Amino acid sequence: MSLLVVGSTAFDTIETPHGNAVDCLGGSSTYFSLAARLFTKVRLVSVVGTDFPPQHRQLLESRGVDLAGVETKPGKTFRWHGRYATDMNSRQTLDVQLNTFGDFRPKVPAEYRDTPFVFLANGSPATQASVLDQMPAVRFCVADTMDLWIEHERKGLLALLPRLDGLIVNDSEVKMLTGKGNLIQAGRACLAMGPKLVIVKKGEHGCFVFSNFFHYALPAYPTETVVDPTGAGDSFAGGFMGYLANCDSISLWNMKRAVAYGTVTASLNVEGFGVQRLADATREQVERRYHELQQFVAGG
Numbered sequence: 498m499s500l501l502v503v504g505s506t507a508f509d510t511i512e513t514p515h516g517n518a519v520d521c522l523g524g525s526s527t528y529f530s531l532a533a534r535l536f537t538k539v540r541l542v543s544v545v546g547t548d549f550p551p552q553h554r555q556l557l558e559s560r561g562v563d564l565a566g567v568e569t570k571p572g573k574t575f576r577w578h579g580r581y582a583t584d585m586n587s588r589q590t591l592d593v594q595l596n597t598f599g600d601f602r603p604k605v606p607a608e609y610r611d612t613p614f615v616f617l618a619n620g621s622p623a624t625q626a627s628v629l630d631q632m633p634a635v636r637f638c639v640a641d642t643m644d645l646w647i648e649h650e651r652k653g654l655l656a657l658l659p660r661l662d663g664l665i666v667n668d669s670e671v672k673m674l675t676g677k678g679n680l681i682q683a684g685r686a687c688l689a690m691g692p693k694l695v696i697v698k699k700g701e702h703g704c705f706v707f708s709n710f711f712h713y714a715l716p717a718y719p720t721e722t723v724v725d726p727t728g729a730g731d732s733f734a735g736g737f738m739g740y741l742a743n744c745d746s747i748s749l750w751n752m753k754r755a756v757a758y759g760t761v762t763a764s765l766n767v768e769g770f771g772v773q774r775l776a777d778a779t780r781e782q783v784e785r786r787y788h789e790l791q792q793f794v795a796g797g
Contacts, residue, residue: 498537498613498614498742498743498745499537499538499539499540499612499613499614499742500533500537500538500539500540500612500614500615500616500738500739500742501539501540501541501542501566501605501609501612501614501615501616501632502526502529502530502533502539502540502541502542502615502616502618502735502738503526503542503543503603503605503615503616503617503618503620503624503625503628504524504525504526504529504543504616504617504618504619504620504731505524505525505526505527505543505575505598505601505618505619505620506522506523506524506526506527506541506543506544506545506549506567506574506575506598507522507523507524507527507574507575507576507577507598508520508521508522508523508574508575508576508577509521509522509523509524509576509577509578509579509727509771510576510577510578510579510592511523511578511579511581511725511727511770511771512578512579512580512581512591513580513581513585513724513725513726513770514581514583514585515724515725516724516770518725518770518771520576521770521771521772521773522553522556522771522772523577523727523728523771523772524543524575525618525619525641525728525731526541526542526543526618526731527543527557527728527772528727528728528731528732528735528766528772528775529616529618529731529732529734529735529738530557530560530562530735531557531560531562531732531735531772531775531776531778532731532732532733532734532735532736532739532762532763532766532775533616533735533736533738533739533742534560534561534562534735534739535735535736535739535762535778535779535780535783536736536739536740536742536743536758536780537614537739537742537743538561538563539561539562539563539739540562540563540565540566540609540612541557541562541563541564541566541567542566542567542603542604542605542606542609542628543566543567543568543601544567544568544569544570544597544598544601545567545568545569545570545574545597546569546570546571546572546573546574546596546597547569547570547571547572547573548573548574549569549574554567556776560776565606565608565609566604566605566606566609568604570597571597572596572597573594573596573597574596574597574598575594575595575596575597575598576592576593576594576596577590577592577593577594578590578591578592578593579591579727581725581726585723585726586700586701586726588726601620601624602624602627603624603627603628603631604631605628605631605632610631610632610633610634611634612632612634612635613634613635613636613637613742614635614636614637614638614738614741614742615628615629615632615635615637615638615639616638616639616640616641616734616735616738617629617638617639617640617641618641618731618734619641619642619643619731621646621650621653622642622646622650622653622654622656622657623650623653625640625657626653626656626657626660629657629660636747637662637663637741637747638660638661638662638663639661639662639663639664639665639694639734639737639738640657640661640663640664640665641664641665641666641730641731641734642654642664642665642666642670643670644669644670644673647670647673647674648673654674655690658690658691658692659690659691659692660691661691661692661693662692662693662694663692663693663694663695663696664687664692664694664695664696665696665698665730665733665734666687666695666696666697666698667697667698667699667700667730668680668683668697668698668699671683671684671687671695671697674687674690675687675690680697680705681705681712683697684697684705684707684712685707687707688707688708688709693708693709694706694707694708694752695707695708696737696756698730698733700717700726700729701717701723702716702717703715703716703717703760704717704733704756704760706752706753706756708752710749711749713753713756715756715757715760715794716793716794717760717763717764718760718761718763718764718786718789718790718793719793720764720767720768722768723767723768724767724768724769724770725767725769725770725771726767727771728766728771728772728775729763729766729767730763732759732762732763732765732766732775733759733760733762733763734759735759735762736755736758736759736760736761736762736763736783737755737756737758737759738755738759739758739762740754740755740758740759741755757787757790757791758783758787760790761783761786761787761789761790762775762778762783764786765778765782765783765786
């Protein structure tokens with residue numbers, strides 16, 4: 498089944514202990530798309546400026562990403578500049594230029610509106626809600642959010658949550674959203690706000706999954722070389738949603754497997770700067786790591 502993602506396309510300048518990358522292709526929806534395309538067909542809704550080069554379009558299209566929903570507007574593409582600490586677990590944002598993304602109003606093409614699986618990449622709750630308003634046949638919708646929206650657009654976020662099948666946040670965000678200091682309490686409290694599923698990312702420590710039917714924890718894939726963590730959460734979401742869309746079945750078993758596929762897809766992403774490692778990845782590499790993760794968890 499096809500999968501729709503709505504979010505940012507950007508130029509990222511990244512500084513890590515392993516080196517620097519200037520104006521590389523990035524953005525939440527770009528990472529998600531290149532991860533999800535390993536499993537299923539992806540439809541992208543985003544916005545870029547007139548400075549967005551043809552080779553970036555060619556890269557995405559050559560990987561099977563449908564760009565009919567990508568709008569080109571006068572001006573520059575969204576830019577982000579960040580620097581990672583030595584432990585790679587924290588980062589400092591040095592510069593943000595929203596440019597054309599600043600007044601982004603997603604317009605879902607008519608031929609996209611029957612897409613059953615939808616991911617709302619990080620954005621304002623109002624923008625995310627406007628996408629759902631255009632999608633009458635959504636079967637499974639998951640959204641990402643961040644501390645900015647939790648703090649400044651809480652009312653809109655709380656109105657959005659009951660419309661979601663799933664929410665992806667990190668551990669500090671779910672605690673901030675719920676006011677609970679304990680992660681398990683926070684996960685359960687978030688479920689009570691409306692989504693059927695809450696996935697809490699814990700970086701190198703894996704993730705927790707909360708639902709009304711099961712709780713599930715999975716460690717991260719033991720990656721030896723972390724070059725650039727940018728987009729790891731979006732890559733996780735891409736693997737998770739891509740696998741489910743490919744299965745066309747949202748069973749408990751498939752949900753757990755999707756979490757594992759998201760985990761190993763994210764492990765590939767962090768091994769290179771920007772999206773290039775994901776762009777070069779193959780389904781065979783994903784499957785190999787999936788089975789290695791299974792053995793790692795089982796201890797045999």
